[in-house]
Amino acid sequence: MKKAAKKYPRIISDYxxxxxxxxxxxxxxDVLEHPPRPAECIYRSPLGKVGFTIDRALxxxxxxxxxxxxxxxxxEETPISTSEQRMRERLGQDISRIFGxxxxxxxxxxxxxxxDNAYEETLWEYVAELRYTSHxxxxxxxxxxxxxxxxxxxxxxxxxxxxxxxxxDDPLDNIKHLPVRLDCVLAQARMSLGQVxxxxxxxxxxxxxxxxxxxxxxxxxxxxxxxxxxxxTLFLTSIESVKTP
Numbered sequence: 262m263k264k265a266a267k268k269y270p271r272i273i274s275d276y277x278x279x280x281x282x283x284x285x286x287x288x289x290x291d292v293l294e295h296p297p298r299p300a301e302c303i304y305r306s307p308l309g310k311v312g313f314t315i316d317r318a319l320x321x322x323x324x325x326x327x328x329x330x331x332x333x334x335x336x337e338e339t340p341i342s343t344s345e346q347r348m349r350e351r352l353g354q355d356i357s358r359i360f361g362x363x364x365x366x367x368x369x370x371x372x373x374x375x376x377d378n379a380y381e382e383t384l385w386e387y388v389a390e391l392r393y394t395s396h397x398x399x400x401x402x403x404x405x406x407x408x409x410x411x412x413x414x415x416x417x418x419x420x421x422x423x424x425x426x427x428x429x430d431d432p433l434d435n436i437k438h439l440p441v442r443l444d445c446v447l448a449q450a451r452m453s454l455g456q457v458x459x460x461x462x463x464x465x466x467x468x469x470x471x472x473x474x475x476x477x478x479x480x481x482x483x484x485x486x487x488x489x490x491x492x493x494t495l496f497l498t499s500i501e502s503v504k505t506p
Contacts, residue, residue, distance in 0.1 A: 262364065262389045263290050269363050273391065273404075276359060281326045285393040288401065293388040300407045302353035303383060307371040309412025310383055311361070312405075313353035317341075319402035322395060324348045350375070352404075360389070360406050364416060386413040444477045445497065447488060475503065 270287045277283040300312030324345055341349075354373055361370035376383075385407045392403045408416070448468040474497070475482045482503040489496055 262292050262387070272363055273356060273359055274393065276355065277323065280355075281323045283322060283326050284396040286396065288392045288394055289390075291390040291392075293390060294386075296385050296388050296407060297390070297405070300383070300385070300405070302350060303376040303407075304354070304357060304373040305376040306361075306373050306412065308415040310376060310407075310409040311357050311370060311373070311412060312383070312385065312388075312407030312409075313349075313357055314405040314407075315349060315352060316402035316404065318398070318400050319393070319395070319404065320345055320349055320352070322398060322400075322402075323352065326397075356404065357406060370412070383407075383409055386410040441478055443483070444480075445474055445486075446477075447471065447474060447495075473501075 274285040274287060277285050298314060300314055302313040304311050304313070327348065357373060358369055362368070387408050389406045389408075390403050391406075392401060394401045448470055450466060450468055470488055472487065473485050474488060476484050476486060476497070484503055485501040486497045489498060
């Protein structure tokens with residue numbers, strides 16, 4: 262989660278800037294194993310449950326800027342209003358979707374539905390805290406995204422990808438599955454050191470493709486072939502084995 266957030270440090274900040282005219286600067290990203298406080302919004306997705314909480318100062322600023330206010334929002338500890346509850350719900354849905362797409366490189370958590378069940382306790386596996394500083398109020402605030410155990414397991418499997426195919430028990434068969442890099446030199450030119458040092462960006466060298474090219478593995482010739490072009494793509498054909506002493 263830290264890696265994904267640091268890879269796209271402006272993705273949530275840009276959301277606030279586009280939708281609420283709030284310029285936020287990301288200060289830090291922490292991954293917590295114990296929730297610092299209960300989740301204010303809980304959603305169910307096809308992968309599991311995700312929760313959301315936002316500091317009151319940032320919530321009030323988003324509400325003030327959304328409705329066109331110009332004064333700095335109040336930080337008085339008054340009961341949360343209906344407008345703030347609606348804004349928190351909206352932010353929770355949007356930011357949870359953005360966070361999911363960031364983790365899964367575009368696919369996301371899937372459809373999010375509000376989960377309200379006072380009789381079922383949700384156990385959170387991890388909590389991501391993203392701390393921002395507002396350029397308008399110079400106030401540092403955090404938003405928290407909660408992931409339950411089911412969602413964490415699903416994310417781990419999706420990020421790691423499918424398991425590698427199991428190799429056969431025969432060591433010789435295992436060796437045959439090892440990746441090998443093939444090198445093929447299409448053209449060569451002999452130049453003096455002075456000519457090489459005098460090359461500039463954009464210079465063009467006239468080269469002629471070889472009639473036969475050597476294909477090497479670890480600098481050792483393996484076979485010899487010819488190059489031909491078809492629809493803008495180069496192909497290697499006419500393979501001849503190279504005898505090595």
